[in-house]
Structures are given as structure tokens and as C-alpha cells.
Amino acid sequence: MIPVLGLVAGLAVGLFLDPSVPVWLQPYLPIAVIAAMDAVFGAIRAILDGIFNDKVFVVSFLSNVVVAAFIVFLGDQLGVGSQLSTGVVVVLGVRIFSNVASIRRHLFRA
Amino acid sequence: MTPEQRPGKARRGDPGRRPDASMTLLTTMMERPLDAGYQEAADRRAAAGLPRATSTRTVLVVVLALLTGFLFAVASQALRPKPTAAAAVKKELVTRIEALQQHGTQQEAKVASLGKQVRDYEALALQQSGGPDLTATIKALEVQAGAVSLRGPGLTLTLDDAASADTDANAGNRPSSGFEEGRVTSGDLQIIVNGLWGAGAEAISINGHRLSSTAAIRFAGQAIIVDFRPLARPYVITALGDAQGMQQLFEPSFAGLYLSQLTEEFKIRSVLATSDSLTVPGDSAAHLEVAEPIGSPVGSSAPSSPAVTGLQKGTGSPSSPSPTGTGLIPDGTSRPAPPTSEENPS
The missing domain is CATH 1.20.5 (Single alpha-helices involved in coiled-coils or other helix-helix interfaces)
Incomplete structure (x- = not known):
């Protein structure tokens, strides 16, 4: 419950402050969001599986975001940024889907 | 996808090798979407005698949740498409x-x-x-010159571009310079308006612009211009006159056939409707160009003489119709002033 409140508070702060994102950072935002969603759904599944670990969550979150951003950066430098972004989105998207499916099985037994 | 489900699948070489070993990336992605770290950490904690899961209320988790929310909000704000x-x-x-x-x-x-x-x-x-009282004469001439608004029965013909014509071009799209056959052109309007004159219309306005004897229907670029005022689609042609008679004359005429061709071939939309009470405004651009003194007392003169050319505009085309017959009355006056009344009320 408290983490959910934290999430909502973070959303409110972000919407209220509306900080301007530097242009060079903007290409990485979508990928960072997808990576963050992957980590969050993984954490929810781990909670439901009874094997949640806060350090693993934090580390996986940060590494996901950083690696995803790095892949996009690398792709941009090599001239294949959009293809690599697509790859990252596919991999993370599949993981999000399977994690959400597992969460669904936990919650609804279906 | 697990090896147990497909035991007989080709096992070349190493007997312990999974048949889908070449697809380890896909397999791990599909079968183990959860970070392996969670399981390992849980196993370590179980071995150390601690509960397998940690609390979700630690400072780390809350801070990270805050960060995640912040990230989502910032991304949604920053990536929203700007105009x-x-x-x-x-x-x-x-x-x-x-x-x-x-x-x-x-x-x-x-x-x-x-x-x-x-x-x-x-x-x-x-x-x-x-x-001598010239009021009636002036009124009659004003009606002829199109200087005053008229009210009476008539037809409304509504023309619009074909539905397929790209009428709502997006911002930044350059208009195509070519001829788009689904569009109503100034030539179409000219032919139809002339057809209506020929069918006995006594006063015509397009989109509220009165067609006087000097008004022209032209085009500039793709816009249709009537009397130097650009029109926007749809084009509503109001023609005063004997509604039934005009319709009977118009439909088999050249202009009527032309209009039905436009509708059939180019899907230009047109609706013809009759009405008992239509209003055609006066030509606001009418101004005095020629004035002649009255030679003889008006009471005996025929209205065909250019006695008081008060609001007649310039060199009118001879096709300018004379409003007679169907009892058109100048709009805004209670007293009908039929143009045929030659005798002045004294």
C-alpha cells in the first residue's frame, strides 16, 4: 500500500512540477518507461510469489533502465537506433505480458 | 516448449542438450520473465533462516516507487506531441x-x-x-437594379464538393495545383446560374451575395469569387421566381442536364428545393454610375425609359431579367410594390 502511495505521490509531483526534460534525454524516456514498467510488474509478481526482495527490485529497476537507455544510445551512435529500440520494446513487452499473466493467475486464479 | 513435452525430438550429439538449445534467449524470455535474482535472493534468505520475502515497506522501495511515478509523469508530459x-x-x-x-x-x-x-x-x-411623386418608379427601378432585398417564392439549389474531394486539408499540406474533378468550379456555377436566369429566375443570390447585372462569378486559385467576394462551400443558390415553373424549365434545360451530369459523373452533391418564402439580399456594392435628368413627367412615361437610373450599375448585361409577374416584394416594406405598376399613386 505504501509503495502505491509513493507511486501516486511521484506522479503528482511530476505532473505538478512539470520539469522540462533536456532534449538529449528525450529519446531515452520511452524506453526508460518501458523498462521501469517491466521492473514494477516483476516486483508485483515477486510479491505475489512470496519471494520479493527490495534490493533485487532496486537493482533490477536501475539496471533495466540504464541498460535500456544504453542500448538506445548505442543504437543511435551506430545508426540503428530505431531497430534496437524496437528490440528492447519487444523483449520488455514480452516480459511485461508474461509477468502480468502470472499476476492475473495469482489474483483471479484464471 | 519444455523438453519434457517433446522427448523424441532430434537429439544429435550431446544427449543432455535441450532440443531448443539454440533458442535459449527466446526460451528464457518466455518461460522466466521474472528476474532470476528474486529466486536466488529468496533461496539465500531461506538458507539463512529468514523469511523468504522482505517487506515491501522499506525506504528503498518507497523511494523507488516515488521515482517511478515521477518518471512516468515526466515522460508523459515531455513526450506528448506538441502542436x-x-x-x-x-x-x-x-x-x-x-x-x-x-x-x-x-x-x-x-x-x-x-x-x-x-x-x-x-x-x-x-x-x-x-x-411629381417618383417613389413608385424609384422602387421599381431599385428592384430591377438589384439594389434592394427581395422576398418571394423560389428555388434553393445547394451545391457541394464531392465527399471524396479533400476538403479538409491538413495544416501544412500544400494544396494540389491540379484540377480536382470532385470540386465545384466557377464554370459550373456560371452555367447553373445562367440556366436559372433562363428558366425565369427574377433575382439570384449565391451564399447571400446578390447577383446584379454586373456581378461576375470567377475563380482565384481554387476559390470561387462572386462579385469580388470569395465563397466557401457549400454553395447555396437562391433564385426567386415561380418555383414550379422554374423547376420545370430548368431541369430539362442544358444547365439542368449539366448539373445532373456533375452529380452522376463527379459525385458533386446537389439539392434542389422549392420554397414559398425566400429572401434575396440587395447588392450592397451597388452605387450610382449614370444619372440623367428626367425629361418628361414620370406619370405618363413608361418605366423602360432610363428616367431615374438611380442605382443601376454601369453597363448592365442585356440578360438582366426584369422582375415581373410573381409578385416579388421588396423585403422590409409592408406594401407590395409590383414593378409593373406604371401609374403613380398621387
Whole structure:
């Protein structure tokens, strides 16, 4: 419950402050969001599986975001940024889907 | 996808090798979407005698949840598509055009009210001059010149571009310079309006612009211009006259056939409707160009003589119809003033 409140508070702060994102950072935002969603759904599944670990969550979150951003950066430098972004989105998207499916099985037994 | 489900699948070489070993990336992605770290950490904690899961209420988790929410909010704000420069310019142009059009409408209303005032003063001056009463003659000539608004039965013909024509071009799209066959052109309007004149229309307006004897239907670019005023689709042609008779004459005429061809071949939409009470405004651009003194007393003269060419415009085309017959009355007057009344009320 408290983490959910934290999430909502973070959303409110972000919407209220509306900080301007530097242009060079903007290409990485979508990928960072997808990576963050992957980590969050993984954490929810781990909670439901009874094997949640806060350090693993934090580390996986940060590494996901950083690696995803790095892949996009690398792709941009090599001239294949959009293809690599697509790859990252596919991999993370599949993981999000399977994690959400597992969460669904936990919650609804279906 | 697990090896147990497909035991007999080709096992070349190493017997312990999974048959789908070449697809480890896909397999791990599909089968183990959860970070392996969670399981390992849980196993370590179980081995150390601790509960397998940690609390979700640690500072780390809350801080990270805050960060995640912040990230989501910032990303959604930063990545929302912003209005393009072209759209902004278009919006500004639209507001300017609308403001100027409103201004023009106001000025036209002012012209109309001032014109009415002028006519009132003229009538007053005529009365006070002691001469013969010319009011009826002037009224008849004004009707002929298209200077006053008229009311009466008639037809409305609504023309619109074909539905397929790209009428709502996006901002920044350059208009195609080529001829689009789904569009109503000025030539179409000319033919149809001439057909209506020929069918006996006595006064015609397009989108509220009166066609006087000097009004022209032209085009500039893709816009249709009537009497130097651009029109926007749909084009509503109001023709006063004997509605039934006009329709019977118009439909088999060349213009009527042309219109049905337009509808059939190019899907140009047209609706013809009759009405008992239509209003055609006066030509606000009418002004005095020729004036001649009255030679003889008006009471005995025929209206065909150019006695008082008060508001007649320039060199009128001979096809300008004479409003007779169906009892058109100048709009705004209670007393019908049929143009055929040659005798002046004294």
C-alpha cells in the first residue's frame, strides 16, 4: 500500500512540477518507461510469489533502465537506433505480458 | 516448449542438450520473465533462516516507487506531441480570417442601413420638392437594379464538393495545383446560374451575395469569387421566381442536364428545393454610375425609359431579367410594390 502511495505521490509531483526534460534525454524516456514498467510488474509478481526482495527490485529497476537507455544510445551512435529500440520494446513487452499473466493467475486464479 | 513435452525430438550429439538449445534467449524470455535474482535472493534468505520475502515497506522501495511515478509523469508530459508550427500558423490565420469576415459583415450591415437612410432621405426630398411623386418608379427601378432585398417564392439549389474531394486539408499540406474533378468550379456555377436566369429566375443570390447585372462569378486559385467576394462551400443558390415553373424549365434545360451530369459523373452533391418564402439580399456594392435628368413627367412615361437610373450599375448585361409577374416584394416594406405598376399613386 505504501509503495502505491509513493507511486501516486511521484506522479503528482511530476505532473505538478512539470520539469522540462533536456532534449538529449528525450529519446531515452520511452524506453526508460518501458523498462521501469517491466521492473514494477516483476516486483508485483515477486510479491505475489512470496519471494520479493527490495534490493533485487532496486537493482533490477536501475539496471533495466540504464541498460535500456544504453542500448538506445548505442543504437543511435551506430545508426540503428530505431531497430534496437524496437528490440528492447519487444523483449520488455514480452516480459511485461508474461509477468502480468502470472499476476492475473495469482489474483483471479484464471 | 519444455523438453519434457517433446522427448523424441532430434537429439544429435550431446544427449543432455535441450532440443531448443539454440533458442535459449527466446526460451528464457518466455518461460522466466521474472528476474532470476528474486529466486536466488529468496533461496539465500531461506538458507539463512529468514523469511523468504522482505517487506515491501522499506525506504528503498518507497523511494523507488516515488521515482517511478515521477518518471512516468515526466515522460508523459515531455513526450506528448506538441502542436506543430504549421498548425499554429493555420490557427492564427483562421482566427484572423474569421475576425475580418465578421468585420466585413458588420460593415455590410452598416452599408445596408446607411443605404436605407439615404433612400429615406431621397424619398423625403422628393416629397418636399413638390414635384411629381417618383417613389413608385424609384422602387421599381431599385428592384430591377438589384439594389434592394427581395422576398418571394423560389428555388434553393445547394451545391457541394464531392465527399471524396479533400476538403479538409491538413495544416501544412500544400494544396494540389491540379484540377480536382470532385470540386465545384466557377464554370459550373456560371452555367447553373445562367440556366436559372433562363428558366425565369427574377433575382439570384449565391451564399447571400446578390447577383446584379454586373456581378461576375470567377475563380482565384481554387476559390470561387462572386462579385469580388470569395465563397466557401457549400454553395447555396437562391433564385426567386415561380418555383414550379422554374423547376420545370430548368431541369430539362442544358444547365439542368449539366448539373445532373456533375452529380452522376463527379459525385458533386446537389439539392434542389422549392420554397414559398425566400429572401434575396440587395447588392450592397451597388452605387450610382449614370444619372440623367428626367425629361418628361414620370406619370405618363413608361418605366423602360432610363428616367431615374438611380442605382443601376454601369453597363448592365442585356440578360438582366426584369422582375415581373410573381409578385416579388421588396423585403422590409409592408406594401407590395409590383414593378409593373406604371401609374403613380398621387
